[in-house]
Amino acid sequence: MSVLATCLGFPRIGSDRELKKALESYWAHKTTDADLQASARALRHRHWVAMKDAGIDHVPSNDFSLYDHVLDTAVMLGAIPERFRAIEDATVRYFAMARGLQDPATHTDVAALEMTKWFDTNYHFLVPELAPDQAFTLDPSRVLVEIDEARAAGVEPRPVLLGPVSFLRLSKLTHAEPDQTPLALLDALLPVYERLLGLLATAGIGWIQLDEPCLVTDLDDATRDAYRVAMTRLAGWAVRPNVVLATYFGDLGDNLALAVGAGFEALHVDLVRAPAQLDDVLRALTSATSPTILSVGVVDGRNVWRTDLDAAHARTRTAVAQLGADRVWIAPSCSLLHAPVDLQRERALDAELQSWLAFAVQKLGELRALADAASSAAFSCRAAIPRSRGPRRSGS
Template sequence: MIKVATTGYPRIGPKRELKKALELFWKNKISESELEKTAKELRKQNWQIQKTNGVDLISSNDFSFYDQVLDTICLLGAIPKRYKWNEEKVSLKTYFAMARGSQNKELDVPALEMTKWFDTNYHYLVPEFSADQTFRLSSNKPFDEFNEAKSLGYITKPIILGPLTFLLLGKSDTQGFKTLNLLDKILPIYKEVIGKLSDLGAEWIQIDEPILVKDLDEEVISRIKPTLNELKKASKNSKILITTYFESLDKKIHEKLSTSDVDAIHLDLVRGAENKNYIQNENKILSLGIIDGRNIWKSDLNSKIKFLQQSAKSENEIIISTSCSLLYCPYDLDLEKKVPEEIKRWLSFSKQKLNELNLIKTFINEGDKNIKKELEQNKLDILDRQNSKLIHDSSVKKRLKTIDSSITKRKSSYSQRSKIQQDIFKLPKFPTTTIGSFPQTQDVRQARAKFKRGELDSESYKNFLKDKTIDVIKKQEEIDIDVVVHGEFERNDMVEYFGEHLKGFTFSSSGWVQSYGSRCVKPPIIYGDISRSKAMTVYWSKFAQEQTKKIVKGMLTGPITILQWS
């Protein structure tokens, strides 16, 4: 029998309810209890959506007010001393001071460092450790949310960030000190957490260890199996699922997982293509991440079913899931109003991905008797995307055929080019400039919103942007910047602006994903061959250059960034 599990679900809300509530709370416009009420309603919705869409192992503790790593910092009492924590249960005041910084008479401190979560566009807060670091259970969050779900009739699978990932993604404030040296100190707290969850009735506990897919040194590898065995010892009647994602596991690391005492291993079969080699001979329960948790395209369900039939042993207990948490995927395609219908039929957001998993489970467990229509429609949608004229642009394909190695060869050397450039530009030895855009101030955002709503005509909006551009150039001239920029006031976003001027892009109304905290982004959707029919930046660069005798720098978002942020 196959079961369906979620490895994590989006938390911002279908209409960004969490973002809106957080920002009202930070402005002191709603109380802590009102913020908690919004959070509770979002968790309830998430559990209900998972249940309705056939999920057997529903997740809890994947909700966060800001970041799951910050939640773990609070859970383990790893609060840096500058936040003046009183060593009781971590309050929201301390929590948000670490997330956003605090500037008041009581506490004047910066936020924790933030950086990218592996190769995603999500950002996490970096734990800070000292050589004399201590840990203690300092938050009831996973227990409270498990009980909250239980009171609604859901026995959930709590998700905890694992000790190896937590320590290795952190940084030490002591030169030469390895954060891994804190493993023996931190394990008792993890065991306490696991034991409490088991006592509350958790049948499964998910421990996320994505760090295991990275290149690890022998010292770390040697600690994997003993660490997992210690976690399993604390689990009592609960089963332990170790979750890895984003890449393939190295054979040596897989062997440590496979011979440990844990009950199940999650493998990313989308970005970890080599992980399929571990399926046939694995004696543990496998959680197979067969649906992509990081994109918005429908899966070919017939090919996924065929893969499972060929790869998984029928006598083994198998769990199927998304490749990773759905944190990186928008909420619900049913809310989408902007994407053209022909493209929309190719898409699958978080809620729809749960349904895809349920259809696969139903076919494997019961056959296709009751889902023939859904599988046939999926097949038609996949074929439609493959053959659509929207995707295939003959002129682009023709140009691609002309590309060869000659495009990588310059006609002159750098030394020749730099001399010509210096003769033309006559810049000082150390010229000054800025990175690019100037702040999108409230008046800019308001004018853009009015223009989009039709309350400001095109000519008036353009004149407003011209005035802003002239003003910012004058400011740079006043402080004698050598190479000025035009401010980019006409651009709504460094990626979306270019996508709007390129064929092969479309944009959604509801495709929001969390970048960090309350910061949500709506990435453009690349659906086909990309080309441009007219200039994208010349008008504003030319206008800016006409306003000054100084050099105006042209600003372009690079192709790799556009691809990664779409």
């Protein structure tokens, strides 16, 4: 069996910044909500086709956002603060949560959600606001619609979901007692995730990607317990797709046993930010009772430089040698959201500089080339991706 090439997510902006232009036009009341949604559909279609044409075996869906994927998750889960609920139009309400809403004619002055950094990246996300007695209600429409769109584009998608524990850890409680944390809402939240998993299975989805980036952070006992509860519940849910538990931006460290023991079918690790964890991960997987697939994040999803293909190939070969080709996937370290879209659009760049660059589309080619070469001791695609040796640029 051959090693698969997979992708954790793709940039939203568009190769010509189409999303930015569509949003600015909508916000200026020059175009309608229908126009905005049409632009978004066109971008999603283009990105899915680009990944399919590049030979990506697992193509993500539900990674696109008009503004922020954490906000999208909050809306999907019904976590809409009280001050926004009187806004009837869903799109207007969504952007009010993102940007605030001021309308002197109606005496409306609603503050946006707080924004903060997405881990140590330059991306900023909107912090969900949860009440101590928060009730969660599932709205799966966006996830399911994008599945239909992807299939119409000839792609069988792998939906991306922000996991329940990371969602709660990244949220804040309003009007809470001093000792209360969002993790107290886990029991209320998990049934919504269980229902969503069931709906995705009913829709015929074979794999989903469950992002739990907080697994690479230092966890207190309460968070570790929350992870054990959540993963036991979700992994044991009777009707669900296969799950790849995705971690990124660092080393699993003391949380490795927690991730390996989650009970899911695959585990993604970041081997760009934390290459030294590979040996520990392989040791844990080879001694585990179930044959978990390892998704090796060997192409940097956060920078603009070409991958050191020799080093990436060596790490992949190490994994294949210990687990077998059927248990290894090639992937970027994290979502390609953080990279520009397509180097071919940058016509004014110096030729020498351009020869060292790889944007999202070019990184797809690297993923496919590494997957094709994974079963060979010698790296065999030098002609396909030249200049892979040479000075490395740091700064992810």
